[in-house]
Amino acid sequence: MEYILVVFLSYVSWQWMSLYLFATSINKRKKAVKIIKDKNLLDTIFTKTGLRLASIRVSSSLKPWGMMIGLPRYPYMILSQGMYDSFDKSEVEYVLLHESGHYILAHSAKLAILYISFLIMGFIFISTIQIPLMWIAAALIIGLIQIQMSRLCEYEADAFTLQRMTNPKGMIMATKKFANAYKHFDVVRHDEDAFLGRLIYMGIPYNERIRNAEAEIKKRLKNN
Ligand SMILES: [Zn+2]
Numbered sequence: 001m002e003y004i005l006v007v008f009l010s011y012v013s014w015q016w017m018s019l020y021l022f023a024t025s026i027n028k029r030k031k032a033v034k035i036i037k038d039k040n041l042l043d044t045i046f047t048k049t050g051l052r053l054a055s056i057r058v059s060s061s062l063k064p065w066g067m068m069i070g071l072p073r074y075p076y077m078i079l080s081q082g083m084y085d086s087f088d089k090s091e092v093e094y095v096l097l098h099e100s101g102h103y104i105l106a107h108s109a110k111l112a113i114l115y116i117s118f119l120i121m122g123f124i125f126i127s128t129i130q131i132p133l134m135w136i137a138a139a140l141i142i143g144l145i146q147i148q149m150s151r152l153c154e155y156e157a158d159a160f161t162l163q164r165m166t167n168p169k170g171m172i173m174a175t176k177k178f179a180n181a182y183k184h185f186d187v188v189r190h191d192e193d194a195f196l197g198r199l200i201y202m203g204i205p206y207n208e209r210i211r212n213a214e215a216e217i218k219k220r221l222k223n224n
Contacts, residue, residue, distance in 0.1 A: 002132070006122050006139040013143025014115070014150070017202065018067065025059040025080070033057045033078065044093060045077075048164045049100040053077060058084055064181050066095040068102040071112070075103045087177065090170025094161060101160035107153040114149055118142045150202035158204060162216045171213040179206045 012019065025032045035055045046052050057078045064083035070076040077099050087095065102108065122142055126135045162168055185201075197205065204212075 002126050002135050003123055006126060006135055006142070007119060009136060009139035010115075010119070010122070010142035010146070013140050013200075014146040014202075016200075021061065021063065021065050021067070021080070022059075024061040024063045027060050030060040033059050041092065041096060045096050045100050048093075048097055048166075049104060049160075051075065051100045051104060064177055066099045068099040069108060070103070071109050072106055077103075082181070087174060088170075090165070090167040091174040091177065092170075093165055093167070094171040094174045097161040097164050098157045101157035102153065105153070105156055105160065107157065111146065111149060111153065115142075115146055118145065144199060147200060147202045151198075151204065154202060154204050158209065158212060162213065165216075168213045168216045168220070172210050175206050175209045175213070 034057070036058050037055050041056060042053055053075060057076060059078055059080050061080040062082040063080055064086060065080045066083060067078045068075065069078065077096075079095065083092070083095060119142065122138045125138050129135075158171075162171065165171060194205075
């Protein structure tokens, strides 16, 4: 029983944002996910990253987001309908390359291995310490460490993306659209100096992401 509690609590405290985004796909009238074969998108991914996807899944969520799940050899890219409908070419390019970067850099696999290792340590810990409050603390600590590790993956995926983008301005515009769509999460997402944000949210703060894109634009101007 306590093992299930630790798995559940640690997973939710780590992946709360993804779970929230999946929840926004639940719509009684629409199918949660449909499979599309948008040639433009699939070609962009292949020419820029070398990743050949047969299809992309589109979730009925009206919030803008993209996600890469699956393990090596089995990539599943999911885009939300909200993003698919409202992002222009260079903004979509940012999301496509960023999500492809997660797959090519094997982020899900690395995070899964790390998570399982932490769980095993957590299980050893709770089998020796019979204090329920300590089990909860162990679960939350596992979740918070996974968040920090996930953020490292975010930086890596963004760096991968910036090197390959045709128009890095797309990253700035996309980030502004994300910021606008998730205003209600500002307390954790917006301020890069916010300790709470760094602690519980795995994403890169918006203003930092915009600065990184601006630096790439400047670098390209200088090299031309
Ligand atoms: Zn990401």
